[in-house]
Amino acid sequence: MNDIPYRSALIIGAGSGISASVARLLRAAELPVVVAARNVDKLATLVNETGAIALPVDATDAAQVERLFAETQARIGAPEIVIYNASGRLRGPIAELDPAGVEQAVTASALGAFYAVQQAARYMVPAGNGAILLTGATAGVKGFALSAPFAMGKFALRGLAQSAAREMAPKGVHVAHIVADGSVRAEHRADPADRPDSTLDPAAIAQTYIDLLRQHRSAWSWEIEVRPWVESF
Template sequence: MSQAKVAVVVGVGPGLGSAIAHKFASENFAVGLIARNADQLTEIQSEIQTNGGTALIFPADVTDAASIKDAFAQIKSQLDAPEVLVYNAGAFQMAGILELTPEQFENSWKVNCFGAFVAAQQILPAMVEQGRGTILLTGATAALKGSARFSALAVGKFGLRALAQSLAREFGPQGIHVAHIVIDGMINTERVRGMIPEREEHTLLSPEAIAQNYWQLYNQDTTAWTLELDLRPAVEKF
């Protein structure tokens, strides 16, 4: 079992999830990495370990409650009860109301909202017992407004925002900091640059800069907690 504090990042890919995991590992946290893609997790784990950090991988499907519960049981056994949970999983199905299938709509809600609910249930008892903990939920512009062809994403992200508010009001008085982070813009990843190669770098959110904000949220004093944080490039219209 790890002697370091434990942070769990759910939804670890080569962009923001990886940057958050790297940041907490660099601050001497043992990091649990959760995502469906085991090969991708192994690659990010190797990068963290090469930099002197501690990371273990726990492949799981966030649409499956049993899969999430099993991953967190392994984390508690192999590392320890997490002090930090970052829920960064997301699914985006861009389609009109009449084009979406019920299965696509349900899957988007499960990835964007349901998985966060189940994950929070796994870590809250230990956090309450310790009287401290941090839960950071990655939101999006779609958490604030529904747009044409964005219904599946908006419903899931609206739900995640509501979950953050409910968690904060129930568990904040017990020492648990819950924050919802609105990512208002496109993140600078290899996939995004491939989609829009003409976009200049300063118009995209830096994953490392976002991760630094997550770290700052974790470090906030209990007398001045943030519930919701908007992050966007300086040139982003809002």
């Protein structure tokens, strides 16, 4: 039985990890899903597997994000679930970082998320219903050396989530920030033999997203952390 209290979903910044796993669970619950990315070719396998609809978007462009929401509404109805999974990474010593690259990285992680939340709010607040899930990282609560742009973007994302949750929860919109506190498992990066489950299984993270969506409004979480059981914190 599908007990997710929403009828449609849009995942922005979709790829083969967390967002693909979430898309599979949402499609298994028979929700129509749009997966959006700059390069939709990489989503072909997911689309063939799940029947999700792939749409192109550059999440750093406000006009493209607005068009994405309009096209999503035309294809599956106004999205009642919006998941923002895009981010920008740029590593290096602060003194040597290219300012244009920093701007691009922060825009992908934070400003693009604002564009998505703004559009979601315009659909969800009048309806008094919806859920917005924002994918965070360890860097959103602890900035690491040589990773200032990623920390800047993820700290801003967390602030956006907290502010949006306080504004929109009383209007019926559930906003939550998920801190993925650790490396996410990938096909090209297996766990060490002596440390099984030392990375986050994207399917297990996706289940957490589904659990958030099922929360009753009397006990909504605005933030949740997930980490491997062997992680030190």
